[in-house]
Amino acid sequence: MRTLTGVDSACSVLAGGCDSPVRSGDSIGVPMFVQTRAEGAYAFDESGKRFVDYVMAYGPLLFGHTHPALVRGLDAVAADGLVWGSTHRHEVRLAERIRSHLPSMERIRFTTTGSEAVMSAVRSARAFTGRDLVLKFAGNYHGHFDVALLDAGASARTDGGSGSGIPESVKRDVAVARYNDLDSVDALLRGREARLAAILVEPVCGNMGWVAPVPGFLEGLRERCDHVGAVLVFDEVITWLRLGLHGAQGRIGVMPDLTTLGKVMGGGFPIAAFGGRAAIMAQLAPDGGVFTGGTHAGNPFCVAMAHRVLDVLEAHPEYYAQMEALARRLADGLRAILRKRGLPYAVVQDASVVDFKFRSGPPNRNYDDACNADRTAYAAYYNAMLERGILLPPSVNEVMFLSTAHTTEDVDETLTAAEASLEL
Secondary structure (H helix, E strand, O other), rough: OOOOOHHHHHHHHOHHHOOOOOHHOOOOOOOOEEEEEEEEOOOEEEOOOOOEEOHHHHHHOOEEOHHHHOOOOOOHOOOOOOOOOOHHHHHHHHHHHHHHOOOOEEEEEEEEEHHHHHHHHHHHHHHHHOOEEEEEEEOOOOOHHOOOOOOOOOOOOOOOHHHHOOOOOOOOOEEEEOOOOOOOOOOHHHOOOOEEEEEEEOEEEEEOEEEOOOOOHHHHHHHHHHHHHHHEEEEOOOOOOOOOOHHHHHOOOOOOOHHHHHHHHHOOOOOOOEOOOOHOOOEEOOOOOOOOOOOOOOOHHHHHHHHHHHHHHOOOOHHHHHHHHHHHHHHHHHHHHHHHHHOOOOEEEEEEEEEEEEEOOOOOHHEEEEEEEOOHHHHHHHHHHHHHOOOOOOOOOOEEEEEOOOOHHHHHHHHHHHHHHHHO
C-alpha cells in the first residue's frame, strides 16, 4: 500500500485537505503549505526548509512561536488538571486584569473561540433589546456562525446562497452595510430602526486587508446606537493586544457596549471572551435567560496561558515599540521597491501589521476596494516569495503580522525576496 504524504495524505482524510479553508490556498489557487514545526519567527515544511513566517497563526502570536514564557513549565500548569468544570480564582483574576485594560468590559464571560464570543455577544444584545436585526459590514469577519458569515471577509466568501447552509430566515435578520460609509448604514436602517438590536463591527479591520476607520465613522455608529437604543459591539479578536493593552477602543476613544476578544490573549491557545455593560451581561443565565457556556470555557490551562501573556506584555511595554519599528522598516522597504518597479500599490503599516494589495490607488477603505485586488498577481507573488523562503498568508484578504521574534535580518531577507519577486 502506497504511503501518502503531505497534501495527498491530508486530502485523503481531511475534508478539503484542511480544517480551515484559508489554509488550502484555494482562494488564490496556490498549493497548500504543509508545515511540520515552528520556532521563533520561522515555519518549517516537510523537507525541513525554513521560512520567515508572517502568518503568525493569523495574528495571535505576538511573541512568535515557542516563546519560553509560553512553552516552559507546562507540566506544572497541567499538574492540577486541564479542565475542571468549576469556577476558579484564576479566571476571576484574569477577568479583573482584562477589565483593568478595557474598562468598557464591566462583566466578562470566557469562551473557547472568537466565533463563540461574537455569537454570544449577538445573542445577548438581542435579549437585552428584545429586537432581532443585526447590522454588520461587508468584509468584516466575525467567525463562522450563520449571522457572521454573510458577506464576510477573510477566506469565507459566503454570500448566503443555497450552497452555504445558511437559512433564508437568518438573512432576513441581518443587514450588511459598507464599512466607513455612514450613508450606507442609514439607508439600510431607514424604516427598520425599531428592529435594530446591534451594530457589529471590527473597529479596525484585519480581514479585507488592514482597513482603518475614517474619522467620525465609529463615532457615528456610537451615535446611531444611542439614538435608537441598540447595542454597539466591537469585535477586537484581532486588535486587542495586537494594538496594545487598551485595544482599538482605547486608541480611538469610542467605547462599545460589548467587546469580543480572542486567542491572542492566550498566545494562540484556545481562549476567548466577551463582555461589556453590566446591564447587558445580566441577561446571561443564571441571572437571565440567555444561555452561553462550554466545557472548556475558562479552563485553568488556557487561563494560565493568558496570565502568562499579560505578564510578559505588562512587564515589557517596550515590545510594542520594537515590533512597530520592524514593521515600519518592512513597510518603508516595500514602498521603495514598489516605487522602483512603478507599481502604484499603497502599503499600510499599523503597529506590528503590514499590508499591501495588488490594486492601484489609496489603501482599502471597504470591501468593494478589497474585492478589486488582483488575485492572480498576488498568487504569483505568494509563490515567488515562498520559493525564496518567505511564508505569506495564502489569501488576498489577509495581512502580514510581525512579532517580537522577528529581527532586522528577517525583515531585510524579506525585502530582498520581495524585490526579486516583484520583478517585471
